[in-house]
Amino acid sequence: MENNRENEPNGTGPPWQLPLVRGLIWAALFGSLMLWALLNSGAGVQSVPYSELKAMVQRGEVTRVLLEEYNITVVSGSSNGAEPVRAAIPAQGDPDLLPLLEAKGVELPPNRREAFRFCLTCCLGF
Structure with missing residues (x-):
């Protein structure tokens, strides 16, 4: 039986998979922070x-x-x-x-x- 390491969760998968997911998470967090700052900039005025x-x-x-x-x-x-x-x-x-x-x-x-x-x-x- 062939050992398929591409789908293992220990980080030995394809090299593009983890950095892409990490980049998407950071982009979503940054976008959420910018949206929150934009929406709250006029609070209390x-x-x-x-x-x-x-x-x-x-x-x-x-x-x-x-x-x-x-x-x-x-x-x-x-x-x-x-x-x-x-x-x-x-x-x-x-x-x-x-x-x-x-x-x-x-x-x-x-x-x-x-x-x-x-x-x-x-x-x-x-």
Whole structure:
């Protein structure tokens, strides 16, 4: 009787079988982690109309702003107990927004998510 080692579970099977399965498991874990991070990125943020958000800035209620490609997220009052508020930026943009934020002394921290996206794009070539 011939000894068939290809189907034995001790790792002596075909060389492509184990690395392929391991790679698929890692890809599934990485994909699940990225999906979870994407879905939870806006948790706990209240959405308001852009005009209301801009009125908050004009009244001086905003202390910190995060500008994204299509959204603006603000924190009003003290950052300890304040809940963030988000609004969609108008498609045509708002040229008065940055001068208004600067005039009111609103903090504009660097957007780490955009920096991560830029690094990922450079590394992977997407």
